[in-house]
Amino acid sequence: xxxxxxxxxxxxxxxxxxxxxxxxxxxxxxxxxxxxxxxxxxxxxxxxxxxxxxxxxxxxxxxxxxxxxxxxxxxxxxxxxxxxxxxxxxxxxxxxxxxxxxxxxxxxxxxxxxxxxxxxxxxxxxxxxxxxxxxxxxxxxxxxxxxxxxxxxxxxxxxxxxxxxxxxxxxxxxxxxxxxxxxxxxxxxxxxxxxxxxxxxxxxxxxxxxxxxxxxxxxxxxxxxxxxxxxxxxxxxxxxxxxxxxxxxxxxxxxxxxxxxxxxxxxxxxxxxxxxxxxxxxxxxxxxxx
Amino acid sequence: xxxxxxxxxxxxxxxxxxxxxxxxxxxxxxxxxxxxxxxxxxxxxxxxxxxxxxxxxxxxxxxxxxxxxxxxxxxxxxxxxxxxxxxxxxxxxxxxxxxxxxxxxxxxxxxxxxxxxxxxxxxxxxxxxxxxxxxxxxxxxxxxxxxxxxxxxxxxxxxxxxxxxxxxxxxxxxxxxxxxxxxxxxxxxxxxxxxxxxxxxxxxxxxxxxxxxxxxxxxxxxxxxxxxxxxxxxxxxxxxxxxxxxxxxxxxxxxxxxxxxxxxxxxxxxxxxxxxxxxxxxxxxxxxxx
Numbered sequence: 001x002x003x004x005x006x007x008x009x010x011x012x013x014x015x016x017x018x019x020x021x022x023x024x025x026x027x028x029x030x031x032x033x034x035x036x037x038x039x040x041x042x043x044x045x046x047x048x049x050x051x052x053x054x055x056x057x058x059x060x061x062x063x064x065x066x067x068x069x070x071x072x073x074x075x076x077x078x079x080x081x082x083x084x085x086x087x088x089x090x091x092x093x094x095x096x097x098x099x100x101x102x103x104x105x106x107x108x109x110x111x112x113x114x115x116x117x118x119x120x121x122x123x124x125x126x127x128x129x130x131x132x133x134x135x136x137x138x139x140x141x142x143x144x145x146x147x148x149x150x151x152x153x154x155x156x157x158x159x160x161x162x163x164x165x166x167x168x169x170x171x172x173x174x175x176x177x178x179x180x181x182x183x184x185x186x187x188x189x190x191x192x193x194x195x196x197x198x199x200x201x202x203x204x205x206x207x208x209x210x211x212x213x214x215x216x217x218x219x220x221x222x223x224x225x226x227x228x229x230x231x232x233x234x235x236x237x238x239x240x241x242x243x244x245x246x247x248x249x250x251x252x253x254x255x256x257x258x259x260x261x262x263x264x265x266x267x268x269x270x271x272x273x274x275x276x277x278x279x280x281x282x283x284x285x286x287x288x289x290x
Numbered sequence: 291x292x293x294x295x296x297x298x299x300x301x302x303x304x305x306x307x308x309x310x311x312x313x314x315x316x317x318x319x320x321x322x323x324x325x326x327x328x329x330x331x332x333x334x335x336x337x338x339x340x341x342x343x344x345x346x347x348x349x350x351x352x353x354x355x356x357x358x359x360x361x362x363x364x365x366x367x368x369x370x371x372x373x374x375x376x377x378x379x380x381x382x383x384x385x386x387x388x389x390x391x392x393x394x395x396x397x398x399x400x401x402x403x404x405x406x407x408x409x410x411x412x413x414x415x416x417x418x419x420x421x422x423x424x425x426x427x428x429x430x431x432x433x434x435x436x437x438x439x440x441x442x443x444x445x446x447x448x449x450x451x452x453x454x455x456x457x458x459x460x461x462x463x464x465x466x467x468x469x470x471x472x473x474x475x476x477x478x479x480x481x482x483x484x485x486x487x488x489x490x491x492x493x494x495x496x497x498x499x500x501x502x503x504x505x506x507x508x509x510x511x512x513x514x515x516x517x518x519x520x521x522x523x524x525x526x527x528x529x530x531x532x533x534x535x536x537x538x539x540x541x542x543x544x545x546x547x548x549x550x551x552x553x554x555x556x557x558x559x560x561x562x563x564x565x566x567x568x569x570x571x572x573x574x575x576x577x578x579x580x
């Protein structure tokens with residue numbers, strides 16, 4: 001078994017920031033013969049072809065996946081099941097299917113709904129990379145370099161399929177790890193989905209105030225950094241919230257309780273509690289984020 | 291009346307990030323004859339003198355404020371009243387006193403406690419600038435350039451004193467505005483104090499989880515930006531929380547309600563509510579923060 005990745009035909013369904021960046025990265029390392037993009041927006045696919053991100057495109061998913069060695073599904077979480085339904089009749093038995101969804105249990109449930117059981121050739125994945133930007137114009141070959149990709153294989157996942165998807169991400173410069181889907185969803189709820197909710201809710205809270213123009217005028221540099229992720233794509237985050245709602249609601253309600261505890265401490269003048277909390281947080285931040 | 295600022299002797303009590311940066315900025319524009327630093331930490335004052343930030347220093351506040359034209363009090367909020375008490379007997383009638391506290395009502399209350407009424411020569415102020423770093427080593431002359439400084443003069447504030455403090459900040463490159471103290475405290479609670487509480491609480495929530503090491507390992511780039519302000523000085527933020535607790539608790543509890551509303555929407559599958567909220571936030575963020 002060669003460790004050098006070679007893909008004959010790669011089909012990328014959803015050529016946006018993530019799909020486009022995978023295409024650019026694999027093209028750069030010359031490990032794919034042809035990349036066919038697919039999706040619902042003709043303009044976007046044309047743009048991707050013009051940018052040299054993909055070799056060809058099709059609005060017809062049946063054609064797009066035909067003879068593909070790997071199908072990478074990089075559509076919003078809310079569109080996963082529909083895509084699975086459309087490609088199901090056209091997949092050959094050896095075609096590997098993988099995805100990039102930010103919540104894994106929901107994607108796996110969608111696949112189960114469509115295929116009856118999780119196909120051995122289906123390798124669920126999630127690259128922990130991205131920016132607040134979206135669209136193929138924002139795609140770059142370096143997006144995954146030194147970033148983590150989490151694969152959440154299931155009991156019946158084919159070992160060769162898993163190895164191939166692992167190689168694909170390694171070729172993009174990523175560090176690949178495996179995890180149970182439920183654990184992935186809990187970890188991402190805490191580290192990514194919760195912060196996005198806080199940023200969205202903060203900006204929205206301020207925007208709804210009477211003097212919001214003035215409010216934003218007085219926001220200092222820290223505010224800009226803090227709220228950058230509130231510029232993320234609302235539809236994508238709507239999908240993530242609904243897909244990972246169980247884990248996200250749990251961590252959000254716990255966080256809200258923590259806020260009330262801080263308020264209680266302020267009202268009771270419990271300075272020790274405040275100092276202890278802030279010091280513990282500062283130490284953790286300095287230790288983990290350098 | 292000349293528009294060119296000239297200060298004979300400037301006394302800076304508390305030569306940290308803010309006090310040190312004011313000293314550096316005023317030195318750069320040659321508008322001060324001598325800068326005397328004061329404080330409680332000998333090592334820090336020595337370091338400030340070694341760095342050329344101040345000309346001289348004294349641990350004795352009586353000596354430090356003697357013959358000063360302006361006394362800039364740049365100590366943590368919790369130390370303001372003590373400093374006012376110590377300098378009160380040694381201030382001449384023409385010495386202007388100003389401060390840099392992040393909450394204004396509490397500083398003005400402290401001054402009232404000490405002086406009986408707010409002195410005409412007292413000009414409360416707050417530069418909206420800073421980083422998550424602290425200490426004189428982090429001070430830079432450019433810290434206030436193009437930043438806002440809010441002055442919250444009271445009914446009896448002397449017009450000449452106000453003009454002089456305004457000039458001081460303009461000489462540092464800042465844009466100076468005036469505001470009622472209560473309004474200042476409400477605006478800052480929303481735009482600065484609340485985000486700091488969210489960042490501290492988020493990092494602390496994650497740090498207290500069983501698998502915190504792993505949790506932080508999977509945090510992506512957005513998390514780093516989002517939590518940068520959780521590296522801020524815990525004692526300073528303890529002081530701010532207690533000083534501005536009324537406004538801060540109000541906006542924190544309202545924010546917590548907003549989080550619960552988002553959770554409710556997720557549990558009810560109310561996608562429209564999520565999309566509307568995220569879109570409104572994204573539009574506000576893109577509009578106000580560019």
